[in-house]
Amino acid sequence: MLQAACYGVLGDRTPDVSRYLRTHALPPEPDEAANWGARVRQSVYRLWLLVLRKDGWADLDAVLAEIVGLREAQKSGEAQFLETSDTPRSDAWQLMASYHLSKAAELLATYSAQGSVAGGFNIREQLQAQFDRSQIACERGELIGLHATVRLLSETAERMVANSIWSVTRGASARIARFVESMAARTRDKPVFEMLPPQRIALRDQGLMNSGARSVVLSLPTSSGKTFIAQFRILQALNQFEAERGWVAYIAPTRALVNQVCAKLRRDFSPLGIVVERVSPALDIDGVEAELLADKDPRTAFRVLVGTPEKIDLLLRGGWEAKIGRPLTLVVVDEAHNLSNKGRGLRLELMLATINRECRNSQFLLMTPFIENRGEVARWLSPDSFADMTVEFNWRSNDRAIVIAQPSKAERAGDYEISLQTIHTSKSTIKIDHLVPLCSGRELGLTWSQVRPSLSNVAAVTASCLNRRGPVIVVAGKVKDTWGLARTMAKDPKLAEKLEQRPGSKDMSNIDFVADFVAEEFGRDFELIGLLKKRVGLHHTGLSDDTRVLMEWLMELGELDTMVATTTIAQGLNFPVTAVVMASHQYPYGVDMPPEDFWNLAGRAGRADQSGTGVVALAATTDDRVALLSDYVGRNVSHLNSTLIDMVRSALAAGSQLELHTLYYMKEWSAFLQYLAHSYRQIDDHAAFASQIEQVLRGSFGFQKLRREDQTVANRLVAAVTDYAAIIRNQPLSLVDTTGFSWESVSRALAGARAAGIDSNSWDASTLFTANDRTLQNAFGVLLQIPELKAELAEVTGGGRGNGDLLARIVKDWVNGASLAEMANEHFRGPNDSPTDAMSKACRLVYGKMTSTASWGLSAIQSLTIRDGLDRMTEEERRTFRNLPSRIYYGVNSDMAIDLRLMGVPRNAAQPLSDHLSRQNVGTGIKSMRAALEGLSDADWHTAVGAAGPTYQKAWKILEGLA
Numbered sequence: 001m002l003q004a005a006c007y008g009v010l011g012d013r014t015p016d017v018s019r020y021l022r023t024h025a026l027p028p029e030p031d032e033a034a035n036w037g038a039r040v041r042q043s044v045y046r047l048w049l050l051v052l053r054k055d056g057w058a059d060l061d062a063v064l065a066e067i068v069g070l071r072e073a074q075k076s077g078e079a080q081f082l083e084t085s086d087t088p089r090s091d092a093w094q095l096m097a098s099y100h101l102s103k104a105a106e107l108l109a110t111y112s113a114q115g116s117v118a119g120g121f122n123i124r125e126q127l128q129a130q131f132d133r134s135q136i137a138c139e140r141g142e143l144i145g146l147h148a149t150v151r152l153l154s155e156t157a158e159r160m161v162a163n164s165i166w167s168v169t170r171g172a173s174a175r176i177a178r179f180v181e182s183m184a185a186r187t188r189d190k191p192v193f194e195m196l197p198p199q200r201i202a203l204r205d206q207g208l209m210n211s212g213a214r215s216v217v218l219s220l221p222t223s224s225g226k227t228f229i230a231q232f233r234i235l236q237a238l239n240q241f242e243a244e245r246g247w248v249a250y251i252a253p254t255r256a257l258v259n260q261v262c263a264k265l266r267r268d269f270s271p272l273g274i275v276v277e278r279v280s281p282a283l284d285i286d287g288v289e290a291e292l293l294a295d296k297d298p299r300t301a302f303r304v305l306v307g308t309p310e311k312i313d314l315l316l317r318g319g320w321e322a323k324i325g326r327p328l329t330l331v332v333v334d335e336a337h338n339l340s341n342k343g344r345g346l347r348l349e350l351m352l353a354t355i356n357r358e359c360r361n362s363q364f365l366l367m368t369p370f371i372e373n374r375g376e377v378a379r380w381l382s383p384d385s386f387a388d389m390t391v392e393f394n395w396r397s398n399d400r401a402i403v404i405a406q407p408s409k410a411e412r413a414g415d416y417e418i419s420l421q422t423i424h425t426s427k428s429t430i431k432i433d434h435l436v437p438l439c440s441g442r443e444l445g446l447t448w449s450q451v452r453p454s455l456s457n458v459a460a461v462t463a464s465c466l467n468r469r470g471p472v473i474v475v476a477g478k479v480k481d482t483w484g485l486a487r488t489m490a491k492d493p494k495l496a497e498k499l500e501q502r503p504g505s506k507d508m509s510n511i512d513f514v515a516d517f518v519a520e521e522f523g524r525d526f527e528l529i530g531l532l533k534k535r536v537g538l539h540h541t542g543l544s545d546d547t548r549v550l551m552e553w554l555m556e557l558g559e560l561d562t563m564v565a566t567t568t569i570a571q572g573l574n575f576p577v578t579a580v581v582m583a584s585h586q587y588p589y590g591v592d593m594p595p596e597d598f599w600n601l602a603g604r605a606g607r608a609d610q611s612g613t614g615v616v617a618l619a620a621t622t623d624d625r626v627a628l629l630s631d632y633v634g635r636n637v638s639h640l641n642s643t644l645i646d647m648v649r650s651a652l653a654a655g656s657q658l659e660l661h662t663l664y665y666m667k668e669w670s671a672f673l674q675y676l677a678h679s680y681r682q683i684d685d686h687a688a689f690a691s692q693i694e695q696v697l698r699g700s701f702g703f704q705k706l707r708r709e710d711q712t713v714a715n716r717l718v719a720a721v722t723d724y725a726a727i728i729r730n731q732p733l734s735l736v737d738t739t740g741f742s743w744e745s746v747s748r749a750l751a752g753a754r755a756a757g758i759d760s761n762s763w764d765a766s767t768l769f770t771a772n773d774r775t776l777q778n779a780f781g782v783l784l785q786i787p788e789l790k791a792e793l794a795e796v797t798g799g800g801r802g803n804g805d806l807l808a809r810i811v812k813d814w815v816n817g818a819s820l821a822e823m824a825n826e827h828f829r830g831p832n833d834s835p836t837d838a839m840s841k842a843c844r845l846v847y848g849k850m851t852s853t854a855s856w857g858l859s860a861i862q863s864l865t866i867r868d869g870l871d872r873m874t875e876e877e878r879r880t881f882r883n884l885p886s887r888i889y890y891g892v893n894s895d896m897a898i899d900l901r902l903m904g905v906p907r908n909a910a911q912p913l914s915d916h917l918s919r920q921n922v923g924t925g926i927k928s929m930r931a932a933l934e935g936l937s938d939a940d941w942h943t944a945v946g947a948a949g950p951t952y953q954k955a956w957k958i959l960e961g962l963a
């Protein structure tokens with residue numbers, strides 16, 4: 001066991017070593033009745049296994065305690081042993097060698113815990129002295145076997161010191177030193193004593209922690225701990241601009257990741273006094289966020305801001321860096337391969353270009369496992385100060401095999417067999433050339449005729465067989481398919497027996513809590529409740545955001561055996577699963593998942609803290625599909641390309657002229673036109689802009705590449721931008737930045753608002769969401785004509801051209817507290833829809849379409865019609881005005897409830913809790929509300945929310961990362 005662990009460390013397989021030692025019982029402490037020589041040998045063996053395992057402070061404390069006990073026992077045991085020994089000389093030298101090995105273990109345990117030994121930092125020299133003396137003793141005693149062990153432990157100790165969090169960060173700033181101390185502190189549930197090899201290589205060997213490069217692309221395998229690496233870069237940037245109190249923008253692609261990252265950064269940075277805040281994905285800056293961003297108090301002002309690319313882009317184009325009054329010093333982009341995403345990539349690219357041009361102190365850290373042309377991307381943002389950092393050796397946090405699961409008919413009628421065929425493995429040593437039988441018979445009670453034609457049933461059976469090894473994610477293409485898969489697994493006739501034989505705790509308290517939450521959110525009859533009781537969960541857009549977070553929480557705790565999800569789960573969430581089973585490799589409407597999304601999803605299996613080989617199984621029912629899937633998996637992620645290149649070429653292919661003002665109806669072109677309008681506004685001179693067009697375009701990654709690949713097409717784009725500049729000349733382009741619309745859409749919205757009679761007097765918070773007020777109906781009638789919004793808004797009301805009156809009624813019900821069940825029955829249930837279908841549709845349209853798009857649209861109409869009205873408002877009136885769109889986004893109808901929603905309180909609890917706090921005369925504002933919320937007792941929650949109070953209190957703590 002000791003040799004295996006040592007070779008694992010030397011092979012940079014430290015996660016495997018820790019997992020191996022955690023899952024195998026260590027030798028017990030030696031029997032006091034044994035002779036002294038045997039006791040010492042067994043003690044040294046055990047001490048080193050404890051040092052290698054380092055399962056929290058308990059192991060390190062055990063090392064020191066056992067060494068103290070060994071020294072005490074030495075007083076009586078050693079002399080007697082040597083006096084009665086038949087080979088006293090050899091035994092004496094063996095004891096000497098073992099004593100030095102025990103001392104080395106003590107030194108290493110002490111250093112791992114506190115970064116020094118007896119006030120000294122020369123750990124390598126101290127260890128070398130002990131190993132040298134041990135080797136000398138072995139040589140003099142002619143102890144060949146022990147000599148080899150000493151040399152092995154010496155090399156292992158050297159690698160452990162190299163990986164130590166203390167060694168990697170030695171010489172860094174005082175702030176980083178305090179961060180390291182807090183990460184290794186006894187108060188942490190999972191203290192960090194050492195880096196993963198990719199973290200060590202990036203931070204120390206490649207110098208990221210002390211790098212002066214402005215632009216860094218960090219390309220590491222999935223589960224390499226990129227967020228932890230980013231934390232050191234963040235601390236470096238904050239330290240670099242401490243006098244100016246600079247701030248960092250951390251950009252994550254989804255709301256779930258924004259919440260996840262914010263919770264982690266808050267937890268890790270709070271001991272350092274670094275304030276971390278997040279902004280909602282809603283495309284407006286409400287009163288709460290305006291207060292948060294404008295905070296000037298050094299004790300409470302944020303230093304790290306987490307948000308989606310679209311929100312950070314809106315914030316910066318709206319001039320908020322100047323309003324914040326402190327410089328943006330670092331932009332961290334998580335999942336940076338999204339730069340090539342056809343839907344959102346261009347806006348992210350142009351936002352980075354804008355920051356690069358306008359924010360003097362900005363630096364960039366782009367993180368992804370997938371960019372091959374890393375150097376090219378890094379050079380784009382800073383040609384004279386960039387770095388491409390990657391792990392060149394083939395490191396993986398765990399072994400992973402990608403297989404195809406295919407059924408075949410068995411001899412007995414109705415029976416079948418599922419076999420696995422490996423098509424990709426992380427190591428050649430785990431590749432199997434022949435088919436591997438997985439299970440046979442009638443798993444899940446299904447027959448051959450039911451399994452043969454159904455990819456969903458093949459996936460369900462495969463998952464059922466694989467989850468005997470641990471939790472499994474099953475991926476379907478559509479929300480409706482996930483429910484069918486979950487039902488199939490829950491109907492397993494042997495499920496009760498399997499649950500009884502399930503390893504680990506049988507406690508259902510966490511499951512019961514989430515089931516109670518789901519009942520409060522969706523009603524006591526909602527189908528998910530019964531599935532949860534069978535340890536089957538779901539994760540898709542047909543559930544509320546809060547419910548999905550709680551599903552993730554259950555998976556992280558190992559409470560669920562199976563989670564059935566749609567492909568949206570691919571973006572960067574970390575679940576401790578042993579396998580991912582895919583019924584579909586396509587998004588809805590038959591579009592293949594891009595290679596980067598597939599490999600991101602594959603990375604959910606076989607991560608650093610999981611045992612065994614991670615399995616990614618793709619379901620197939622025919623040999624043709626096996627061939628198709630083999631070809632699909634064989635596709636590698638190619639170079640990252642800007643979508644701008646394809647946009648320009650497609651536009652030219654569709655017509656001989658490139659007339660930008662005619663392309664505004666396409667969202668990707670709208671983003672480009674907004675970039676041009678913002679740049680024009682910043683230069684603020686037509687002649688100067690005309691002369692600098694190429695410079696403005698070169699700020700984008702796409703134009704730089706287009707210019708190298710096709711100068712003629714690049715010149716045509718420059719000419720088109722020149723023509724467009726003449727069109728937007730003398731227009732109020734500030735409205736482009738405040739609305740997130742192209743100028744063409746702004747112009748259309750202005751005309752529509754005037755025709756509808758919407759003006760600065762239309763925004764009365766006391767009447768806007770009442771049944772008799774027509775403002776919302778009129779506003780949505782205008783917004784349904786705006787290309788950036790109309791598809792999503794129209795879908796909420798059933799598609800087609802959309803229905804402004806119906807949309808307004810839906811929004812008003814939502815803001816005024818209608819439950820999801822009421823919303824589903826009233827507005828979204830079709831004649832053939834089951835209750836589950838209606839609820840899924842309601843969640844998908846309300847959370848996925850309405851809340852974000854309708855709030856964005858309302859904010860835009862406000863910006864277009866208020867004019868100088870804000871200047872005549874009091875601070876409180878201004879706050880209420882800005883909060884109106886957030887009432888739609890959060891589904892509540894008061895400013896105080898919005899504060900609570902921003903702080904993670906679930907919607908159903910936010911309004912009653914705000915009513916309770918207002919009765920306690922708690923002031924509005926983020927500071928007073930946060931203090932009041934954190935000070936609420938269990939009884940307060942019960943008084944405010946009723947019997948569901950404890951459920952919502954626990955949910956809030958989990959959603960905010962406090963539990």
